[in-house]
Amino acid sequence: xxxxxxxxxxxxxxxxxxxxxxxxxxxxxxxxxxxxxxxxxxxxxxxxxxxxxxxxxxxxxxxxxxxxxxxxxxxxxxxxxxxxxxxxxxxxxxxxxxxxxxxxxxxxxxxxxxxxxxxxxxxxxxxxxxxxxxxxxxxxxxxxxxxxxxxxxxxxxxxxxxxxxxxxxxxxxxxxxxxxxxxxxxxxxxxxxxxxxxxxxxxxxxxxxxxxxxxxxxxxxxxxxxxxxxxxxxxxxxxxxxxxxxxxxxxxxx
Ligand SMILES: [Zn+2]
Numbered sequence: 522x523x524x525x526x527x528x529x530x531x532x533x534x535x536x537x538x539x540x541x542x543x544x545x546x547x548x549x550x551x552x553x554x555x556x557x558x559x560x561x562x563x564x565x566x567x568x569x570x571x572x573x574x575x576x577x578x579x580x581x582x583x584x585x586x587x588x589x590x591x592x593x594x595x596x597x598x599x600x601x602x603x604x605x606x607x608x609x610x611x612x613x614x615x616x617x618x619x620x621x622x623x624x625x626x627x628x629x630x631x632x633x634x635x636x637x638x639x640x641x642x643x644x645x646x647x648x649x650x651x652x653x654x655x656x657x658x659x660x661x662x663x664x665x666x667x668x669x670x671x672x673x674x675x676x677x678x679x680x681x682x683x684x685x686x687x688x689x690x691x692x693x694x695x696x697x698x699x700x701x702x703x704x705x706x707x708x709x710x711x712x713x714x715x716x717x718x719x720x721x722x723x724x725x726x727x728x729x730x731x732x733x734x735x736x737x738x739x740x741x742x743x744x745x746x747x748x749x750x751x752x753x754x755x756x757x758x759x760x761x762x763x764x765x766x767x768x769x770x771x772x773x774x775x
Contacts, residue, residue: 529733530589530590530591530592531592531593531731531760532579532582532589532593532594532595532732532733533593533594533595533731533743533758534576534594534595534725534742534743534744535594535595535596535597535743535744535746536599536725536727536743536744536745536746537554537596537597537598537599537609537745537746538553538554538599539552539554539602539604540553540554540598540604540605540608540609541604541607541609542555542556542608543555545749546748550747550748553747553748554750555748556609556612558750558751558752559612560612561752563616564616565752565755565756566616566759567616569756569759570592571591571593571759572589572591572592572593572594573594573595574593575595575660576595576597576621576662576722576723576741577700577722577723579595579741580722580738583732583735584738592759595621595732596619596620596621597621597662597702597725597743598620598621598622599623599702600624600645600668601622601624601629601645601651601661601664602633602643602644602645602646603645603646603647604643605622605646606650610654610657613659614658619660620660621660621662622654622660622661623662623663623664623700623701623725624645624646624651624662624664624690625645625665625667625686626664626665626666626689626690627689628667629645629648629651630645630646630647631645632645633645635667635668635704648693651693660700661690662699662702663687663700663702664704665686665701665703666681666685666686666689667682670705670707671683671704671707672707672708672709672771672772672774673775674775678775679709679711679712679715683712683715683721684719687701687719687721697720699720699721699722699723700721700722700724700725701719701721701723701724702724703724703725703726705727706726706727706728707771708724708726708740708770709770711773713739713740713770716739717739721739722738723738723739724738724740724741725741726740726741726742726769727745728740728742728743728768729742729744729745729765729766730742730743730744730762730767731744731763733763734763740770742767744762746758
């Protein structure tokens with residue numbers, strides 16, 4: 522896989538999970554964002570003159586020589602929680618922004634059953650909600666069929682998680698689904714190559730850093746926005762915390 526070195530100026534892919542009305546969590550803080558903070562973060566992006574773009578445009582800017590002059594941001598939201606429909610999407614629409622939501626294809630309208638330790642498993646968006654939001658301009662990507670750790674699966678099951686989720690989301694939406702996100706940020710080189718082979722155009726990881734530090738479009742780095750990030754913390758992550766940190770591809774275990 523040979524791609525030219527990434528371009529500048531800074532292009533950050535932000536990572537969110539649940540966005541809504543939540544008390545300060547004792548743990549998993551990076552999996553929650555209060556809607557009031559989310560709204561102020563969106564207003565900050567507008568005030569500071571960021572281009573809020575989608576992943577297709579990010580790929581063009583980072584890897585296909587598309588010139589750009591303004592700092593840029595992609596908003597990604599993992600798992601497809603129903604709170605996105607209720608809180609985050611209306612806030613995004615108010616600012617004229619979109620986002621990419623990664624869906625677990627076999628769990629639409631169900632609960633986040635992979636959160637085995639959690640006393641209550643949050644609800645996930647229904648197929649109907651996904652279709653409605655798509656009509657309103659929201660982007661959707663695949664987060665596999667069942668939210669597994671891909672490096673723990675054998676090649677056949679990796680193939681099924683990556684290819685079958687694409688197919689069923691494309692059937693649901695009636696269009697290409699070009700973006701993938703590795704559940705838990707867990708991937709192997711074999712899984713990455715299957716994502717490429719399946720026809721996806723990008724895949725996001727949980728490796729921290731500005732997107733400019735991504736090795737290729739199938740190992741995109743992101744910045745997690747945490748519950749504790751006030752506006753200063755948010756701005757710090759946007760403007761300064763660009764360096765790459767965190768584990769890349771894992772060895773396949775099966
Ligand atoms: Zn996830």
